[in-house]
Amino acid sequence: MNKLKAALTNTADSVEVMLDTLLTPDSSTENRIYQAMRYTTLGGGKRLRPFLVKQSADLFGVREINALRTGAALELIHCYSLVHDDLPAMDDDDLRRGKATLHKAFDEATAILAGDALLTLAFEVIAQPETHQDSEIRIELVNMLARASGVRGMVGGQMEDLQAETKELNLEDITHLQRLKTGALIEYGCEAGAILGKASKEEREALVAYANDLGLAFQIADDLLDIEGNVEETGKAVRKDNHAGKATFVSLLGVDGARKEAESIANRAVGHLDTFDDRANLLRATAEFVIARRN
Amino acid sequence: MNKLKAALTNTADSVEVMLDTLLTPDSSTENRIYQAMRYTTLGGGKRLRPFLVKQSADLFGVREINALRTGAALELIHCYSLVHDDLPAMDDDDLRRGKATLHKAFDEATAILAGDALLTLAFEVIAQPETHQDSEIRIELVNMLARASGVRGMVGGQMEDLQAETKELNLEDITHLQRLKTGALIEYGCEAGAILGKASKEEREALVAYANDLGLAFQIADDLLDIEGNVEETGKAVRKDNHAGKATFVSLLGVDGARKEAESIANRAVGHLDTFDDRANLLRATAEFVIARRN
Numbered sequence: 001m002n003k004l005k006a007a008l009t010n011t012a013d014s015v016e017v018m019l020d021t022l023l024t025p026d027s028s029t030e031n032r033i034y035q036a037m038r039y040t041t042l043g044g045g046k047r048l049r050p051f052l053v054k055q056s057a058d059l060f061g062v063r064e065i066n067a068l069r070t071g072a073a074l075e076l077i078h079c080y081s082l083v084h085d086d087l088p089a090m091d092d093d094d095l096r097r098g099k100a101t102l103h104k105a106f107d108e109a110t111a112i113l114a115g116d117a118l119l120t121l122a123f124e125v126i127a128q129p130e131t132h133q134d135s136e137i138r139i140e141l142v143n144m145l146a147r148a149s150g151v152r153g154m155v156g157g158q159m160e161d162l163q164a165e166t167k168e169l170n171l172e173d174i175t176h177l178q179r180l181k182t183g184a185l186i187e188y189g190c191e192a193g194a195i196l197g198k199a200s201k202e203e204r205e206a207l208v209a210y211a212n213d214l215g216l217a218f219q220i221a222d223d224l225l226d227i228e229g230n231v232e233e234t235g236k237a238v239r240k241d242n243h244a245g246k247a248t249f250v251s252l253l254g255v256d257g258a259r260k261e262a263e264s265i266a267n268r269a270v271g272h273l274d275t276f277d278d279r280a281n282l283l284r285a286t287a288e289f290v291i292a293r294r295n
Numbered sequence: 296m297n298k299l300k301a302a303l304t305n306t307a308d309s310v311e312v313m314l315d316t317l318l319t320p321d322s323s324t325e326n327r328i329y330q331a332m333r334y335t336t337l338g339g340g341k342r343l344r345p346f347l348v349k350q351s352a353d354l355f356g357v358r359e360i361n362a363l364r365t366g367a368a369l370e371l372i373h374c375y376s377l378v379h380d381d382l383p384a385m386d387d388d389d390l391r392r393g394k395a396t397l398h399k400a401f402d403e404a405t406a407i408l409a410g411d412a413l414l415t416l417a418f419e420v421i422a423q424p425e426t427h428q429d430s431e432i433r434i435e436l437v438n439m440l441a442r443a444s445g446v447r448g449m450v451g452g453q454m455e456d457l458q459a460e461t462k463e464l465n466l467e468d469i470t471h472l473q474r475l476k477t478g479a480l481i482e483y484g485c486e487a488g489a490i491l492g493k494a495s496k497e498e499r500e501a502l503v504a505y506a507n508d509l510g511l512a513f514q515i516a517d518d519l520l521d522i523e524g525n526v527e528e529t530g531k532a533v534r535k536d537n538h539a540g541k542a543t544f545v546s547l548l549g550v551d552g553a554r555k556e557a558e559s560i561a562n563r564a565v566g567h568l569d570t571f572d573d574r575a576n577l578l579r580a581t582a583e584f585v586i587a588r589r590n
Contacts, residue, residue, distance in 0.1 A: 026447075037446070089404045107384075108384035109385050110457070112379055112382060112384060113379075113453055113457070116379060116410075117446040120444050123418045123440075127437040135431045135433075140422075142421075143419060143423060150412055151320075155408055155411050155412045158408055159328040159405070162405070
């Protein structure tokens with residue numbers, strides 16, 4: 001676990017530098033929108049998704065800069081989704097990563113535009129030659145990122161989540177919703193590493209299957225944190241889902257049942273990595289980490 | 296002018312079919328978000344931006360399907376920008392293209408998500424091989440579209456527009472703002488045609504210069520319509536800028552001055568097309584059209 005934490009910190013540091021560079025305005029551009037984009041993107045977060053890109057890419061000896069740029073683009077998408085999700089018309093949250101949400105710190109219109117700008121920037125970053133010299137690889141990264149983020153991925157999951165407030169979801173519904181809302185970007189992290197590394201079909205499928213389970217275990221742990229965590233550790237409001245009366249893995253399985261399910265799914269995730277040697281050990285440790293985390 | 300109108304209608308029809316196809320859900324996806332995306336995208340608009348892609352691409356004998364898909368992607372970006380721009384926290388508009396704005400017809404959260412989904416879908420459409428067989432061309436289309444739509448393009452212009460409510464803009468400021476807010480996507484329309492057609496550097500620059508002036512003339516005409524138009528013809532609220540006390544080309548130049556300026560810029564736009572033969576005649580006519588239009 002210590003090795004994993006060191007590696008997570010390393011990647012988080014490198015991603016921070018990359019994001020800082022990507023979010024530096026040239027002199028002619030409006031400053032306030034950059035301030036907003038930087039406020040919400042820099043200085044926080046586990047950077048789990050870029051870490052998954054990096055670790056998956058490392059299996060195939062991909063150049064670090066390629067993995068970092070792809071991971072940073074994915075993090076831009078993740079950050080935009082949080083900004084829009086926190087808006088008054090959506091989850092109406094005041095606190096994120098221990099500080100005021102973007103629309104609270106700036107204003108609602110700026111938050112909408114900054115989210116749009118982060119989303120758009122992600123595609124620009126991927127499209128640039130620095131991300132990979134081979135345009136075939138870059139265009140596949142764009143295509144898969146758009147699928148993972150859009151209506152058949154994350155945004156589709158957010159829409160299902162909105163509608164969950166008015167209808168009762170069972171375990172199958174929740175699993176489907178979360179596979180889209182949280183799972184799609186986590187899956188993209190591992191798949192992007194495989195694309196960058198020109199992995200074989202089998203290797204790519206193994207990584208996607210791993211990420212699929214990892215995302216689910218991550219989300220069950222999130223539901224447990226919503227019940228058991230506190231605002232100091234998580235840096236965001238807790239017991240929101242409970243108050244909203246939304247079905248979650250915990251409300252459907254109970255605390256103990258949910259914890260057992262998370263462990264079982266995390267084990268299954270690790271099983272998909274059998275095709276890889278010791279170089280996948282940090283990915284294996286990540287599966288333990290996501291269910292043990294406190295934020 | 297009659298030839299132009301027929302060509303505009305033709306392209307609008309083809310784009311409608313393409314957008315309908317692109318916005319057809321597969322059976323497993325949430326329906327309400329598709330309904331929202333379809334509501335706001337289908338059945339309206341001049342489709343000027345796809346028309347510019349088509350006409351520019353035609354100069355180089357590009358296959359129609361390639362131009363149509365690229366034009367449809369550009370229209371998705373345009374539609375998303377209108378949805379987010381109409382939100383209560385932004386322009387707070389109730390009427391668009393003669394019907395209720397998306398957040399009025401559905402709800403605010405759905406409008407935010409549908410906008411995000413349209414933006415994301417645009418990049419997915421461009422990235423797919425059907426848009427062009429050459430991945431170099433597709434990735435350049437992605438890169439330029441992201442630049443034109445993002446913080447150094449349209450979103451940057453929207454941000455300047457937000458801030459215009461609290462400071463006084465002169466003619467130079469307004470021109471800069473509008474080149475980003477409206478101009479960037481119009482410019483992309485012509486540049487995308489050049490990219491698809493593997494135009495020479497000179498041809499591409501000529502088209503971009505034309506589009507740059509076209510976008511400006513278009514915006515001045517828009518400001519005139521805001522003063523002189525009526526809600527029946529324009530399908531949206533008028534005299535909004537006037538009420539908001541915002542500086543516009545008309546408030547700075549007067550009605551007659553603004554009209555003369557629009558004519559002069561439209562003429563300049565046509566001048567940039569001298570390098571092209573009669574095949575550019577519809578683009579020439581477009582410059583007249585954008586300043587004579589009533590909606």
